[in-house]
Amino acid sequence: MKINRTAIAAAASITAVVLAGTAALAANFGILGATDDGIDSSITPTLVSMTPTTQPEAQTETTQPAPEVLAYQVDGIGVVTLERSGDGLELNAVDVDPAAWTWIEDVATNGVQITFTSSSNVVTFAARVEDGQVVVDVTDVTPATVSGSYDDSDDGHESDDDHGSEEYDD
DSSP: OOOOHHHHHHHHHHHHHHHHHHHHHHHHHHHHHOOOTTSOTTOOOOOOOOOOSSOOOOOOOOOOOOOEEEEEEETTTEEEEEEEETTEEEEEEEEEOTTTOEEEEEOOSSEEEEEEEOSSOEEEEEEEEETTEEEEEEEEOOOOOOOSOOOOTTSSOOOOSSSSOOOOOO
16 A cells, blocks of 8 residues: 555644644633632733823914915006915005006005006005905005196285296197
8 A cells, every 4th residue: 555645734734734633722721710819809900090290282283274365457557366374465466458557556554555556547556454355455656737827916915026927838
């Protein structure tokens, strides 16, 4: 009769596993069933708090909201774009026809002020934050021009000049 080596190896492996399992069971029953008179079983374990004596500072992330971009159409001039973050305003961009208008950002303590100038007009754009709202004022500040003639002969004052009246043209 011929014995297969694989069959012998398989039988030996199974026998080893069964013997190891039996030894493990015997050890567990021996440990669990044993009593030691030196151990006081009336003491129950107590959980000890591991609270540090000094609390670390709370790490809070302060996230700033993204700035709000606001665009204002100034009639006949162009577009002013502002950036608002909280109660502050900053000039972001000015889009005007450079052939018709020039502009300058003026100092404004509580917002943004821009003066637009053309060949014949001066217009101011002012923006500020009031009570949480953006308030915008656009004002035509073109200086008044004097046109026509001026006759000072009827003003009730005597004149030393020989002309009697003068004309002023602007």
